[in-house]
Amino acid sequence: MNEGLRSELSKQGIFTTTLGDLYNWGRKNSVWPLQFGLACCAIEMIATTMARYDLARFGAEVFRPSPRQADLMIVAGTVTKKMAPQVVRLYNQMPEPKYVIAMGACAISGGPFKQGYNVLKGIDRFIPVDVHIPGCPPRPEALIHAFMTLQKKIETQQLTGVNRPRHLDAEAPSEFPVPKFGGHDLEPPNNPAVWHAPKLVREP
Amino acid sequence: MVMETLEQIKARIENAISGAKPEIIPNESPSAQRSLLLDPAHAVEVAKFLRDDSQLRLDYCSNVTGVDWLDLIIKEKVKVKKVVEGVEKEVEEPVERKRPGYLEAVYHLYSMALKHGPLIIRLRTENRADKNHVPSLTPVWRGAEFQEREIYDLYGIIFDGHPDLRRILMWEGFADHPMRKDYVEPDDYEYEPTPHDEVLEKTKQHHSPEPKP
Numbered sequence: 098m099n100e101g102l103r104s105e106l107s108k109q110g111i112f113t114t115t116l117g118d119l120y121n122w123g124r125k126n127s128v129w130p131l132q133f134g135l136a137c138c139a140i141e142m143i144a145t146t147m148a149r150y151d152l153a154r155f156g157a158e159v160f161r162p163s164p165r166q167a168d169l170m171i172v173a174g175t176v177t178k179k180m181a182p183q184v185v186r187l188y189n190q191m192p193e194p195k196y197v198i199a200m201g202a203c204a205i206s207g208g209p210f211k212q213g214y215n216v217l218k219g220i221d222r223f224i225p226v227d228v229h230i231p232g233c234p235p236r237p238e239a240l241i242h243a244f245m246t247l248q249k250k251i252e253t254q255q256l257t258g259v260n261r262p263r264h265l266d267a268e269a270p271s272e273f274p275v276p277k278f279g280g281h282d283l284e285p286p287n288n289p290a291v292w293h294a295p296k297l298v299r300e301p
Numbered sequence: 302m303v304m305e306t307l308e309q310i311k312a313r314i315e316n317a318i319s320g321a322k323p324e325i326i327p328n329e330s331p332s333a334q335r336s337l338l339l340d341p342a343h344a345v346e347v348a349k350f351l352r353d354d355s356q357l358r359l360d361y362c363s364n365v366t367g368v369d370w371l372d373l374i375i376k377e378k379v380k381v382k383k384v385v386e387g388v389e390k391e392v393e394e395p396v397e398r399k400r401p402g403y404l405e406a407v408y409h410l411y412s413m414a415l416k417h418g419p420l421i422i423r424l425r426t427e428n429r430a431d432k433n434h435v436p437s438l439t440p441v442w443r444g445a446e447f448q449e450r451e452i453y454d455l456y457g458i459i460f461d462g463h464p465d466l467r468r469i470l471m472w473e474g475f476a477d478h479p480m481r482k483d484y485v486e487p488d489d490y491e492y493e494p495t496p497h498d499e500v501l502e503k504t505k506q507h508h509s510p511e512p513k514p
């Protein structure tokens with residue numbers, strides 16, 4: 098149905114939609130985050146849910162204490178190498194459809210601890226991240242913006258075709274390998290299926 | 302209240318504990334904060350003395366940390382007598398002395414009761430490899446427990462007599478001690494927009510060379 102006809106009908110009081118739109122409208126307005134925080138960024142995440150910023154306006158007020166009931170993982174804080182396997186395991190335990198927001202410099206790249214021996218240089222080395230938020234810490238507005246970006250992404254996901262979301266693609270993986278503690282680093286240090294070294298911008 | 306001088310404390314330790322050989326370590330930096338090196342055999346006894354002595358009462362161990370001292374080659378000039386052209390003369394000759402490396406645990410002590418401090422004490426291991434034991438002072442100052450574990454984790458000093466010596470920041474099975482000066486970190490690629498020198502070399506290894514057309 099084209100947009101013109103749809104708008105004509107709506108003027109006559111006839112509401113038309115598609116199953117996909119209705120389905121995504123429901124999904125995008127009831128995204129329940131998993132309740133966990135890893136470092137200082139978690140404080141901003143908590144502030145976002147409180148009265149002043151009120152994440153509940155977007156249908157995401159129900160922070161679930163169990164990964165089985167959560168749709169969204171907000172990785173809020175520093176992911177140490179010791180913690181990374183647990184974060185990946187929690188992600189694996191979430192049912193599809195599931196999304197990830199990497200919040201703050203630490204979660205996207207290691208942040209101020211990037212040169213350290215014990216901090217993972219970005220959670221996107223092990224699990225697919227939908228929205229990255231820079232900042233140390235990002236303000237609650239930034240988290241809300243990320244959340245709205247995620248809602249837009251959910252809204253435009255086609256339920257069929259090659260770009261359908263992972264949970265509607267029987268071939269797509271839902272679980273990702275949990276790294277092991279090695280003698281010198283995590284093994285493997287990243288998951289090549291979801292992460293590869295970014296392109297070198299400057300050649301000598 | 303002013304604490305006794307390091308010399309006085311040293312003399313009283315030597316009086317109270319037979320065989321203890323505390324040594325004053327000078328400090329040439331502007332802070333001039335000198336410290337007391339304890340011999341491992343008497344360290345626990347001396348620590349108890351420092352804590353319980355009525356004039357010191359150093360009841361609070363505020364900080365424990367580690368230091369890694371690498372092997373050092375000290376160059377000195379020594380005067381030697383030599384026969385030069387038939388005449389015996391005194392000449393200066395450079396000699397090189399090798400000081401083997403060691404690990405060190407440093408404790409900062411204060412007295413809450415008498416409001417004085419700090420007194421800094423040091424414990425040294427014999428070397429950096431196999432003889433890396435020092436006695437634990439956790440039985441004397443309970444607050445040292447986690448910090449000694451941290452030193453064990455990051456420097457590899459083994460504290461004999463510690464109640465629960467496990468790694469605290471890294472996982473069990475981790476082989477290295479990251480705060481040692483010869484620690485080599487794993488090559489996990491880090492993105493930099495304008496890499497150069499070492500970072501560029503490291504970065505290149507993560508990109509397979511693209512075939513040139």
Ligand code: SF4
Nearest residue numbers: 137138201202203233
């Ligand atoms: S990005 Fe900054 S505020 Fe957030 S966890 Fe890291 S150090 Fe803390």
